[in-house]
Amino acid sequence: MTQTAAPPEARETAPSPLRRMWLWGTAHAVDDLYQGLVPAVVPYFVLDRGYGYVAATGLTLAAALGASIPQPFFGLLVDRRRLDWFAPAGVALAGLGLGLAGLAGPYPLVLALLFLSGLGVAMFHPAAGKGAREAAGDSAAGMSIFAAGGSVGFFLAPVLATPALIAMGLGATALFIPPAVLIAFVMLRKHTRTAAGPAKARTGTDRWGPFAVLTAIEVVRSILWVGIITFIELYWIRHLGASHAVAGIALAGFMFGSVAGTLLGGRLADRFGAVRTTRIGGVLIIPLLVLLRFLPDEYAALAVALAVGIAINIPFAVLVKLAQDYLPTRPGTAAGVTLGLAMSVGGLFAPAFGLIAEHHGPEGVFTVLCGIPLAAVVLGMLLKRP
Secondary structure (H helix, E strand, O other): OOOOOOOHHHHHHOOOHHHHHHHHHHHHHHHHHHHHHHHHHHHHHHHHHOOOHHHHHHHHHHHHHHHHOOHHHHHHHHHHOOOOOHHHHHHHHHHHHHHHHOOOOOHHHHHHHHHHHHHHHHHHHHHHHHHHHHHHOOOHHHHHHHHHHHHHHHHHHHHHHHHHHHHHHHHHHHHHHHHHHHHHHHHHHOOOOOOOOOOOOOOOOOOHHHHHHHHHHHHHHHHHHHHHHHHHHHHHHHHOOOOHHHHHHHHHHHHHHHHHHHHHHHHHHHHHOHHHHHHHHHHHHHHHHHHHHHOOOOOHHHHHHHHHHHHHHOOHHHHHHHHHHHOOOOHHHHHHHHHHHHHHHHHHHHHHHHHHHHHHHHHHHHHHHHHOHHHHHHHHHOOOOO
């Protein structure tokens, strides 16, 4: 029996990836805004409240623990039950926790609120990753819109927070509560779940071996990301002799490149395949990091910082989609691990980068970073097509 092709009108009215994914991408941006706000806000607890460095580190650790470790467990819950409300509830909790932290008095209360904010982030990612994949279907470009939303949130955090904190002090954190409440309300009103009732049965065979390789690649990317994002401004100031303004432009360029790279990676994956695109990103980053490390001009290096941001994030959305392809019956777990646990592991290496910087300066950190992507290249060769 022959199949009839879809009429031209149906093809013309099919919604674009952007129309299907705008809400998921926006929600991801708002959610990850609160992750990006933590490092932007912590210095003001030191300046305004007189917290010591150990206490300040405790705040960062509380948010990171809340955001990372619970995500795989939330993923398991999302895969077993239809918990569509997890995504809007998570982003609302993330915003409320961080927004109230600046108003709280006792240190233990601030610590608890930042942990709750991180917990909200952990609730959001598995449910949103699963819902976004259902909306995107097999389109890597669609998933790239969802993933790029997270990069946009990180990018906007210091841009929005710094002027507000300078003008109003820590009380300015309350200004960031409304976006979380608003997007949570919109998500509930738009019925972002695909259907009511019990979860749909998912078929396929979970392939844990390739998923483990993919997770290792995500860990390598996380280590690389943390090293760059922590020391890029110091590299410009102390090694290249640039002003604080130029150093800030370098950071902004890297973050903008990260957004562009995420979107580009989705397009490349739809054309060349997810595995090949992941390998392309791993190979491209090495010469770009070497060029950044040895380029002596602070202004010429700005273009390279942008290119590094693009290259490092080419595999980002692709890895999230590929993880769900490897675990077809556990899309929430796959999203929880790739977006949460693996992405947070890099933070554990921050003290090691700090020791390197103490002895060899920020340039020593970037020298080490040049070799880290080699592990991702080797691991990329072990990836299998889903």
